[in-house]
Amino acid sequence: MLSVTFSLSDDLAVALVLAAEADLIAIDRYRAQDLDVQLKPDRSQVTDADTRVERIIREHLAEARPDDSIVGEEFGTAGTSNRQWIIDPIDGTSNFVRGVPIWGALISLVIDGVPQVGVVSAPALGRRWWAATGHGAWLQQDGGEPRRLRVSGIADLAAASFSYNSLKHWDQYGRLDQLVALSRAVERTRAFGDLWSYMLLAEGAIDIAGEFDVKPWDIAALVPIVREAGGRITDVDGADALDTLSVLATNGLLHDDVLGYLRTS
Structure with missing residues (x-):
């Protein structure tokens, strides 16, 4: 065949x-x-x-x-x-x-x-x-x-908008302190939730989105959309794998700064 x-x-x-x-x-x-x-x-x-x-x-x-x-x-x-x-x-x-x-x-x-x-x-x-x-x-x-679609051009965390989804899951995965620190560094925090956070990011309406307790089917479809809109999407430690139970998307300009806030050590 x-x-x-x-x-x-x-x-x-x-x-x-x-x-x-x-x-x-x-x-x-x-x-x-x-x-x-x-x-x-x-x-x-x-x-x-x-x-x-x-x-x-x-x-x-x-x-x-x-x-x-x-x-x-x-x-x-x-x-x-x-x-x-x-x-x-x-x-x-x-x-x-x-x-x-x-x-x-x-x-x-x-x-x-x-x-x-x-x-x-x-x-x-x-x-x-x-x-x-x-x-x-x-x-x-x-x-x-x-x-x-095109992500935002905001390059300063102090001017950024961040959607974090669930406080409970950030706490369960031991990153609540890091989440609080990041929320203090940005201008605005919201929890739009689920697929909409990442699509708002791809539209340029927000600048950072992240969550824990996700599976490959929660993430895979988001990746091409965020990347083709000019953004960057990884897990919260910067890896590209789909099976690490976390996801972080940004406009790309802010990604390394956000990863710095989310490190556990």
Whole structure:
């Protein structure tokens, strides 16, 4: 059998179709009176929307990219290809359940361990963000004309805006003192949460975002978007791995300074 080589533009087109399918299912179940909500073994929530979205995405990829492997939050890993689709069917399930509109599908393609395509789609916000390496980062809002994204040009921590997500998790991972020190150094702190912090960073609306207790499916789709918008994204110790349970994104200009504040010694 002849192997097929796909361009990143082709892969991005597939990811955007997957996002559209995910949106249709998820927005139909958002605020539904009969939404089925259960607790997973780690005590996190899962809904019938999460499982339906992931199943549809897996079915579509089985046809469009049958040789690729898949990692999904709800149904685990299938395949061993160096081309790996990493899926979070609904990032922000707790928000979804409670009627908070900050949630969405995270769809990424990782090739040889490097995230190359990322789509973040938040239908309750009317926004979809995407990027592929070398193709820029883009936002489409309410079905309008896509616009290219660029991170902020703020180079002084004293003028920066920082979204830290969860005090509890920073405390659990032994970095609360570092978080407090950084919050004192910046101009403004907020906790926008989940996918929205990183997309606001890619849009240039905030300058730093970080959190703990994350998995590869929480991170992979963010990476191409932040990088193609001109930012930098690592874990809180500066490493590029997807499995270290933390993530730090900045406009790039502030990254080394922020890492300095977050060091434990």
